[in-house]
Amino acid sequence: MFDQLTILAPGLLGGSVARAVRERGLARRIVLWARRPETRTELRSQPWCDEVADTPEDAVRGASLVVLATPVDRIAELAARIAPHLPAGALVTDVGSTKAVVARLGHAALRADTPFVPSHPMAGSDKTGWQNSSSTLFERRVCFVTPLPDTPAAAVERVCAFWSALGLSVAVVDPDRHDEIVAHISHLPQVVASTLCAFLAQKDPSWRAYAGGGLRDTTRIAGGDPVMWRAILEHNRDEILRALTQYQDQLHAFTTSLANRDFDDLAARLERGRAYRSGL
Amino acid sequence: MFDQLTILAPGLLGGSVARAVRERGLARRIVLWARRPETRTELRSQPWCDEVADTPEDAVRGASLVVLATPVDRIAELAARIAPHLPAGALVTDVGSTKAVVARLGHAALRADTPFVPSHPMAGSDKTGWQNSSSTLFERRVCFVTPLPDTPAAAVERVCAFWSALGLSVAVVDPDRHDEIVAHISHLPQVVASTLCAFLAQKDPSWRAYAGGGLRDTTRIAGGDPVMWRAILEHNRDEILRALTQYQDQLHAFTTSLANRDFDDLAARLERGRAYRSGL
Numbered sequence: 001m002f003d004q005l006t007i008l009a010p011g012l013l014g015g016s017v018a019r020a021v022r023e024r025g026l027a028r029r030i031v032l033w034a035r036r037p038e039t040r041t042e043l044r045s046q047p048w049c050d051e052v053a054d055t056p057e058d059a060v061r062g063a064s065l066v067v068l069a070t071p072v073d074r075i076a077e078l079a080a081r082i083a084p085h086l087p088a089g090a091l092v093t094d095v096g097s098t099k100a101v102v103a104r105l106g107h108a109a110l111r112a113d114t115p116f117v118p119s120h121p122m123a124g125s126d127k128t129g130w131q132n133s134s135s136t137l138f139e140r141r142v143c144f145v146t147p148l149p150d151t152p153a154a155a156v157e158r159v160c161a162f163w164s165a166l167g168l169s170v171a172v173v174d175p176d177r178h179d180e181i182v183a184h185i186s187h188l189p190q191v192v193a194s195t196l197c198a199f200l201a202q203k204d205p206s207w208r209a210y211a212g213g214g215l216r217d218t219t220r221i222a223g224g225d226p227v228m229w230r231a232i233l234e235h236n237r238d239e240i241l242r243a244l245t246q247y248q249d250q251l252h253a254f255t256t257s258l259a260n261r262d263f264d265d266l267a268a269r270l271e272r273g274r275a276y277r278s279g280l
Numbered sequence: 281m282f283d284q285l286t287i288l289a290p291g292l293l294g295g296s297v298a299r300a301v302r303e304r305g306l307a308r309r310i311v312l313w314a315r316r317p318e319t320r321t322e323l324r325s326q327p328w329c330d331e332v333a334d335t336p337e338d339a340v341r342g343a344s345l346v347v348l349a350t351p352v353d354r355i356a357e358l359a360a361r362i363a364p365h366l367p368a369g370a371l372v373t374d375v376g377s378t379k380a381v382v383a384r385l386g387h388a389a390l391r392a393d394t395p396f397v398p399s400h401p402m403a404g405s406d407k408t409g410w411q412n413s414s415s416t417l418f419e420r421r422v423c424f425v426t427p428l429p430d431t432p433a434a435a436v437e438r439v440c441a442f443w444s445a446l447g448l449s450v451a452v453v454d455p456d457r458h459d460e461i462v463a464h465i466s467h468l469p470q471v472v473a474s475t476l477c478a479f480l481a482q483k484d485p486s487w488r489a490y491a492g493g494g495l496r497d498t499t500r501i502a503g504g505d506p507v508m509w510r511a512i513l514e515h516n517r518d519e520i521l522r523a524l525t526q527y528q529d530q531l532h533a534f535t536t537s538l539a540n541r542d543f544d545d546l547a548a549r550l551e552r553g554r555a556y557r558s559g560l
Contacts, residue, residue: 122490122492123492123493124492124493124494125493126557141492142489142490142492144490169489171489171490181484181487181490182490184480184483184487185480185487185490185491185492185495186492186494186495188476189476189494189495189498189499190494191531191534192472192476192498192531193498193553194549194550194553194554195527195530195531195534195549195553196468196469196472196527196553197552197553197554197556197557198530198549198550198552198553198556199526199527199530200464200465200556201552201553201555201556203464204461207461207464207465208556208559208560209422209449209451210402210422210424210451210461210462210465211465211560212402212403212404212421212422212465212466213403213404213405214404214466214469214470214500214501215465215466215469215560216560217497217498217500217501218469218472218473218497218498218499218500218501219469219498219553219556219557219560220494220497220498220557221494221497221498222550222553222554222556222557223554223557223558224550224554226547226550226551226554227547229547229550230543230546230547230550233538233543233546234541234543237538237541240538241535241538241539244531244534244535244538245535246479247475247476247479248528248531248532248535250475250478250479251471251472251475251524251528251531252528254471254475254524255521255524255525255528258513258517258520258521258524259521261514261517263510263513263514266510266513267506267507267509267510269474269475269478270474270478270504270506270509270510271506272477272478272481273473273474273475273476273477273478273481273499273502274474274477274502274503274504274506275481276477276478276480276481276488276499276502277406277477277499277500277502277503278503279488280488280491280495280496280499
């Protein structure tokens with residue numbers, strides 16, 4: 001489908017894009033760039049990589065599709081750096097977990113003939129880095145594509161087709177709406193799980209040995225990369241604050257009912273939670 | 281090891297005890313009783329069941345070990361009901377998730393020559409009922425055994441040996457201490473996950489289609505049985521209130537730092553959460 005796919009700063013997601021594209025034969029050539037020289041050396045021996053460039057500028061030469069796979073706070077500067085070096089007609093996308101800021105800054109950084117089509121494949125793991133990447137990471141996952149009104153429709157279509165070809169269900173939504181949605185279904189769970197772990201870390205260390213499958217599942221995402229999550233919190237602060245505050249209201253109401261021994265209300269809350277969970 | 285194992289009201293845990301005991305040959309005979317006649321009929325055809333009695337009194341006749349597998353709020357009344365019918369020397373245990381109330385009421389309900397040794401195998405699932413029970417449910421899990429000072433040491437030892445033989449690591453702790461521990465590592469995560477689901481249930485239903493593996497993992501336990509959890513909330517109200525209030529303080533501090541854009545503090549909180557999670 002694409003002549004040359006360039007992935008800048010491949011980690012878990014960027015590496016998985018490369019592996020899945022190679023496995024499905026969706027690009028004739030895969031070119032990578034990583035910031036650290038040691039990473040570049042390691043990547044050169046990967047079968048899902050045809051060339052590793054020493055600079056982002058070199059990596060995008062000849063690219064038909066560029067995937068920016070940095071944390072969200074580095075996407076705009078990387079877009080600005082490659083902008084003058086992109087061949088006319090190249091498409092640029094990303095895999096960042098926030099979209100409102102990324103979409104606007106990315107759009108502003110790039111030329112009109114190399115449009116930015118912001119993307120967010122909703123796949124991840126508590127394991128990070130290209131070493132943990134996998135060609136199956138995207139199977140049965142959702143990918144948000146969040147164009148601005150100015151983004152050319154043909155570019156949006158091609159990027160949607162790319163993610164579909166990798167096995168993702170594509171949802172095209174407005175960047176602000178995206179950030180509201182993921183604040184609730186992804187960022188809030190992360191804060192809840194990380195805070196639960198940080199709280200339990202203050203307690204008797206011997207309790208860890210007693211942890212069951214429930215605690216392990218509930219906190220799995222707390223193993224995620226703090227650097228990546230810090231950037232997400234910065235970018236999506238307003239929506240996360242809103243979701244977090246409303247969640248705390250619910251938790252407060254639960255606590256009040258427990259204090260008041262209103263077990264009918266508590267049972268109703270548990271039942272509403274179960275009904276939602278069974279619909280996932 | 282035991283001549284006759286009797287399991288009263290087998291659900292997910294009771295059924296799993298029966299299956300694991302049968303597989304490991306730990307009882308010559310397994311007798312069950314269930315409250316609903318339809319369940320008794322269904323249980324009769326299970327290969328891990330030798331006899332299904334029509335009453336608890338009949339079921340415990342000839343028993344060497346009795347496992348009370350009801351929700352925690354029904355254990356004491358069931359113990360009182362079977363007390364006059366237990367053969368001298370029979371041991372009684374349970375699989376309830378709270379222990380302070382259960383240990384005291386169970387002890388009071390039973391005779392001195394048929395001692396109650398309260399237990400809590402920390403295994404479970406969002407799936408409920410004996411239909412979902414499994415002989416492998418207890419593998420690599422922890423079982424709390426929570427005797428009172430009056431509980432005969434020999435009885436405690438035999439019950440500990442029973443759970444060990446089923447593949448669990450046994451931890452003998454005071455019932456009050458048990459309830460404090462599980463309020464933190466089991467009941468609090470349940471409240472957090474159920475409340476997260478109940479909160480998200482108020483939002484746009486279309487968002488459910490976007491849920492990733494992170495949300496699914498974080499909320500899996502919210503699928504648990506509300507009837508069982510209501511009883512746990514009643515029994516362990518004080519300890520859960522304490523843990524929940526402290527957790528809310530942490531969540532409030534996180535929210536304040538986010539409102540203040542104190543991203544260094546937020547990153548430190550995420551890092552503490554990750555460190556704890558990696559130690560599980």
